[in-house]
Amino acid sequence: MKKKRITLKDIAKELNVSISTVSRALKDHPDIDKTLTKRIKTLAQKWNYIPNPLAMGLLRQQTRVIGVIVPDLVTYFFSSIISGIEEELQQAGYYIVISSSKESMEKEIESVNNLLNLRIDGLIVCLAQNSKSTKHFEKVLEHDVPLVFFDRVCLEKKVSTVVVDNVSMAEDITTHFYKNGAQRIAHITGPKHLNIVQERTEGYLKGLNQVGLEYDPKYLIRTDLSPVNATKATQKLLNLPSPPDAILGVNDTVIFATMKEIKSRGLSIPEDIMLAGFSDEFHATVVEPNLTSVAHPTHEIGRNAAKLILEQIEEGRSIQKKIILNTELHIRESSQRAVS
Amino acid sequence: MKKKRITLKDIAKELNVSISTVSRALKDHPDIDKTLTKRIKTLAQKWNYIPNPLAMGLLRQQTRVIGVIVPDLVTYFFSSIISGIEEELQQAGYYIVISSSKESMEKEIESVNNLLNLRIDGLIVCLAQNSKSTKHFEKVLEHDVPLVFFDRVCLEKKVSTVVVDNVSMAEDITTHFYKNGAQRIAHITGPKHLNIVQERTEGYLKGLNQVGLEYDPKYLIRTDLSPVNATKATQKLLNLPSPPDAILGVNDTVIFATMKEIKSRGLSIPEDIMLAGFSDEFHATVVEPNLTSVAHPTHEIGRNAAKLILEQIEEGRSIQKKIILNTELHIRESSQRAVS
DNA sequence: ATTTTACCTGCAAAGCTTTGCACAAACCTT
DNA sequence: AAGGTTTGTGCAAAGCTTTGCAGGTAAAAT
Numbered sequence: 001m002k003k004k005r006i007t008l009k010d011i012a013k014e015l016n017v018s019i020s021t022v023s024r025a026l027k028d029h030p031d032i033d034k035t036l037t038k039r040i041k042t043l044a045q046k047w048n049y050i051p052n053p054l055a056m057g058l059l060r061q062q063t064r065v066i067g068v069i070v071p072d073l074v075t076y077f078f079s080s081i082i083s084g085i086e087e088e089l090q091q092a093g094y095y096i097v098i099s100s101s102k103e104s105m106e107k108e109i110e111s112v113n114n115l116l117n118l119r120i121d122g123l124i125v126c127l128a129q130n131s132k133s134t135k136h137f138e139k140v141l142e143h144d145v146p147l148v149f150f151d152r153v154c155l156e157k158k159v160s161t162v163v164v165d166n167v168s169m170a171e172d173i174t175t176h177f178y179k180n181g182a183q184r185i186a187h188i189t190g191p192k193h194l195n196i197v198q199e200r201t202e203g204y205l206k207g208l209n210q211v212g213l214e215y216d217p218k219y220l221i222r223t224d225l226s227p228v229n230a231t232k233a234t235q236k237l238l239n240l241p242s243p244p245d246a247i248l249g250v251n252d253t254v255i256f257a258t259m260k261e262i263k264s265r266g267l268s269i270p271e272d273i274m275l276a277g278f279s280d281e282f283h284a285t286v287v288e289p290n291l292t293s294v295a296h297p298t299h300e301i302g303r304n305a306a307k308l309i310l311e312q313i314e315e316g317r318s319i320q321k322k323i324i325l326n327t328e329l330h331i332r333e334s335s336q337r338a339v340s
Numbered sequence: 341m342k343k344k345r346i347t348l349k350d351i352a353k354e355l356n357v358s359i360s361t362v363s364r365a366l367k368d369h370p371d372i373d374k375t376l377t378k379r380i381k382t383l384a385q386k387w388n389y390i391p392n393p394l395a396m397g398l399l400r401q402q403t404r405v406i407g408v409i410v411p412d413l414v415t416y417f418f419s420s421i422i423s424g425i426e427e428e429l430q431q432a433g434y435y436i437v438i439s440s441s442k443e444s445m446e447k448e449i450e451s452v453n454n455l456l457n458l459r460i461d462g463l464i465v466c467l468a469q470n471s472k473s474t475k476h477f478e479k480v481l482e483h484d485v486p487l488v489f490f491d492r493v494c495l496e497k498k499v500s501t502v503v504v505d506n507v508s509m510a511e512d513i514t515t516h517f518y519k520n521g522a523q524r525i526a527h528i529t530g531p532k533h534l535n536i537v538q539e540r541t542e543g544y545l546k547g548l549n550q551v552g553l554e555y556d557p558k559y560l561i562r563t564d565l566s567p568v569n570a571t572k573a574t575q576k577l578l579n580l581p582s583p584p585d586a587i588l589g590v591n592d593t594v595i596f597a598t599m600k601e602i603k604s605r606g607l608s609i610p611e612d613i614m615l616a617g618f619s620d621e622f623h624a625t626v627v628e629p630n631l632t633s634v635a636h637p638t639h640e641i642g643r644n645a646a647k648l649i650l651e652q653i654e655e656g657r658s659i660q661k662k663i664i665l666n667t668e669l670h671i672r673e674s675s676q677r678a679v680s
Numbered sequence: 681a682t683t684t685t686a687c688c689t690g691c692a693a694a695g696c697t698t699t700g701c702a703c704a705a706a707c708c709t710t
Numbered sequence: 711a712a713g714g715t716t717t718g719t720g721c722a723a724a725g726c727t728t729t730g731c732a733g734g735t736a737a738a739a740t
Contacts, residue, residue, distance in 0.1 A: 055696030
């Protein structure tokens with residue numbers, strides 16, 4: 001009953017020719033008799049012959065599998081990027097194996113090793129929140145496995161990356177807040193070692209500077225990227241003698257927690273406090289008020305990361321490129337106040 | 341510079357023994373001299389030897405790769421299930437290759453073929469919305485590849501499935517609506533051939549019957565699962581001479597579209613119309629009012645599907661099991677009305 | 681001293697494909 | 711008719727691992 005996968009050998013035996021002849025015929029090798037070629041091809045078609053990818057992989061030392069490691073699978077930002085990666089790679093005949101680091105460096109290291117052992121042809125990664133070491137990625141490089149980072153990156157000198165211009169976007173939001181009447185603009189930020197965190201903080205400071213507001217350390221709160229700690233950070237801000245009248249979150253997840261906390265205190269958005277976040281999670285347009293956010297071109301991030309990997313595989317050498325994608329500031333209710 | 345992956349051959353050459361000796365030593369074969377075994381193991385450790393999975397796969401005729409096909413990657417429901425699958429399979433030393441059917445049967449067929457060609461060891465699937473044919477899955481069965489469906493299923497006689505009790509949940513919601521004062525309960529449903537759609541509709545009818553409301557075909561609108569058509573369906577309902585005072589959506593995606601449409605008409609929820617959905621998307625608690633919804637144990641669905649696959653692989657024969665997981669009805673603002 | 685046993689180790693095949701090289705037959709040239 | 715081409719086909723190795731079987735040596739038994 002079980003349908004055996006048919007091999008060159010099967011075809012060869014049936015037609016009383018050698019395996020090599022079959023192999024050549026199937027790729028239209030000129031040496032093989034045209035009539036024989038046709039017969040072989042017909043049978044191969046009929047029996048639905050597909051070369052065994054394991055054998056091919058062994059021969060060519062490649063698997064046509066690309067590894068993808070993301071901090072988590074369930075937020076829209078990442079799943080949508082994965083969707084973009086998948087689209088591009090599937091078209092090129094590659095498969096993707098996904099692994100979630102759950103924001104933990106340990107799991108990330110484990111995933112890298114697993115995937116390396118699987119002999120992936122390339123690796124696309126968004127760093128886990130607490131990934132401070134880069135050793136595991138240097139190992140990837142040593143093995144000459146093409147590597148691409150997106151969003152949260154490291155080893156920028158050696159590795160290709162796909163990012164967005166966090167600095168200018170954070171700056172834009174900050175000035176936007178000011179134009180809408182904010183005077184005490186706060187920023188809930190994340191772990192210092194992440195590039196996206198640094199850049200957004202830098203943009204925030206630039207923005208303050210541009211509109212002539214003085215930077216007040218009280219209004220810059222560092223936390224991790226979890227909702228729980230975002231809530232705590234918000235409480236700290238709201239408990240200040242003069243609480244902020246605008247808060248920029250390091251991402252939307254943080255801002256959703258902030259929003260809940262603000263609402264629970266009976267304060268109103270944007271009247272009392274304006275809000276804006278990063279990454280434009282799907283529910284930015286679902287919450288009330290709708291959230292102002294920087295929309296990342298998630299699908300494009302994924303596709304570009306995939307393209308970079310493909311390029312490196314084809315070129316055979318490791319090219320170092322940095323692709324900066326445009327984001328859009330989606331201004332919605334949470335940050336628009338009628339300025340008197 | 342490039343670090344070659346080291347093989348048994350390398351170790352054998354270095355130690356001047358044969359490949360087979362190395363292979364045996366590494367699995368503590370009693371035939372091999374203990375001292376030699378130790379030396380071999382030490383070197384293997386030092387050189388970080390990992391068996392080539394391609395060679396192993398070729399030998400054992402298995403890849404340790406499980407395919408997963410979902411209608412889309414970006415909704416919380418699916419990404420969260422994938423997360424559960426990943427957790428369980430990774431632990432068992434399997435890799436997952438994910439493919440999105442984008443709700444299209446054509447893409448689904450393509451994915452099945454691709455994965456089959458990759459020689460996956462098992463396949464986990466949630467049917468695409470318009471998957472009416474089951475031929476491609478029968479092909480999977482013919483090849484003796486373990487197969488598991490979750491949520492949207494078919495071929496139930498032959499294939500293991502992981503589902504939830506849609507009938508009773510739809511019934512519960514319907515009676516819940518009634519208890520909260522609803523008299524004209526509508527249901528926006530989906531494509532007829534999907535089991536989840538049939539079951540939820542059945543539950544809806546049962547519910548009506550139970551509370552003594554008569555079924556009115558005007559209040560049962562069939563559409564696909566897209567937000568666009570959900571909006572249209574809602575419009576139809578609201579334009580009725582006597583519009584419904586409660587709407588049960590076939591899932592949350594549909595209900596979000598419904599909610600927007602209702603709000604845009606200045607009607608209020610739950611006062612004018614009560615709402616409830618299925619699957620408890622993450623933003624059910626983010627929208628205002630919070631949405632009443634049937635919470636699927638997504639993570640558990642994923643883990644159970646993975647376990648079923650693992651079981652079939654280990655048993656070597658195809659077992660047919662049906663796992664029904666418990667759901668919880670999360671009653672929130674959108675369906676609670678003070679009954680006078 | 682010779683046979684038996686025990687103890688190690690290696691050969692080779694299988695799993696599947698590609699490809700350089702050799703070989704054979706048929707054709708053409710002179 | 712003999713040597714040279716052309717044309718078509720197969721052998722075998724490589725890529726890496728596992729494992730049945732054979733073979734070798736040294737120690738034990740007779």
